[in-house]
Amino acid sequence: MTPDQRNTAASTAGSKTIDTGLRLLEILKDHPDGLTITELAQLAGIHRNAVSRHLVALGHHRLAARIGTRFTLGLGIVELNAAVQHRLRSAASAALQVLADACNATAFITVLDIDESQAVVLTVAEPRVSQIHVSYRAGTRHPVNRGASGIAILAGRPPPPEERPAITQARAIGYSVTAGELQPGAWGVAAPIITAGRPANASVGVVTIGARDENEIAPLVLSAASEIARLL
Template identity: 45%
Template sequence: MSTLQTLDRGLRALDIISRSPEGISVAELAAELGVHRAICYRIVATLESHSLVTRTESGRLRLGVGAAVLLSRFEPQFLHGARPVLAELADRTRATAFVAGAEGDECVVLMVAEPTDTVLRVGYRVGSRHPLDRGASGIAILALRPPSPHDSEAVRQARRDGYSITSGQLERGAVGVSAGIRASGHPLERSVGVVATEGLDTEKAAEAVLDAARRLARLVTT
């Protein structure tokens, strides 16, 4: 597959800059890209002209507001593609299905789908928030992050299994099963899961949730 070298370098530059929370100098970026500094300056100037990159007072490069605008447009597209996957998950498990995301130290419900053939439902609604370290959805997101000595045993277990199961942490009698959406190269920090108050077969639910997580990851990586 042939690629455009200049475009490829620009996208790689954005990736490198996005991974540098303190910013990165042009010289450091040129070294990372393996190009002459003069070429790097032209790449940076192009990215700056589209507000994708900005400079701090010290001249270091950071992501610009244009990157935030693109991110804000990504979420609706992602959720649109996720809708049929979530509906199928809800019917397959006969439980409330949802996509959740990390927002600071909280886990926020972004989308919910209810099964079509059950009356008893859990009060898990779009916009619901809870601590990131409580509930299967938040723990599954934490398990996507690099291992840390501060990780709880629940996070370590979720990292080993690929999914998290919790009971009664957010609502009395509610059982949740969630898996992180593992999009390689993309810091998505999203999870997909199901929650029910009774009768949830957690083994089958875990299998269904993992399948949904793989399908949702493809929305980002393909």
């Protein structure tokens, strides 16, 4: 084998190792109560010994944790998620304030929680010239399939076998519109933040008291989503 062939083989083996490790993390994400090595091996379709070796490596980086005979995601995942959210918050701050002022409405970034069942408000910008606007608190949670922001995130991801018609519609037009789903009297528009063609994990939107002109607000929200994605 030539040096170039050895380098190619080593690179291929390294890529396969990384791919397998990521696949194990994705499986663990879908099983918050943890899995045994045997269960992981069956779901991943690889040998138990290989799973064991990968779990040791992931454990060294605190990406996987052992509880008795079961393995779960480690706290390192939370730290990585926090770092990504900090970057998103920093990149979005200026664009978010521009959106809030342009719409004269409260603007916000929402992210998908780690278990993917809830959406969490990451950061909020209030309009600087408005006398009356919706007060929205960072850290607020709601089911991801409810409200414009959560629906927008799901619309920026591949469709599952079944989903709410509102999500399908939002995917078709690029943004979601809801009224009164999370708060009586509130009206919201949100668009997914999509980077490098990857499934959305966040959205940007605005919320107002009472309905506004969708044709006026939606382009501003879509523009903000594109700008934030560009900055990321």
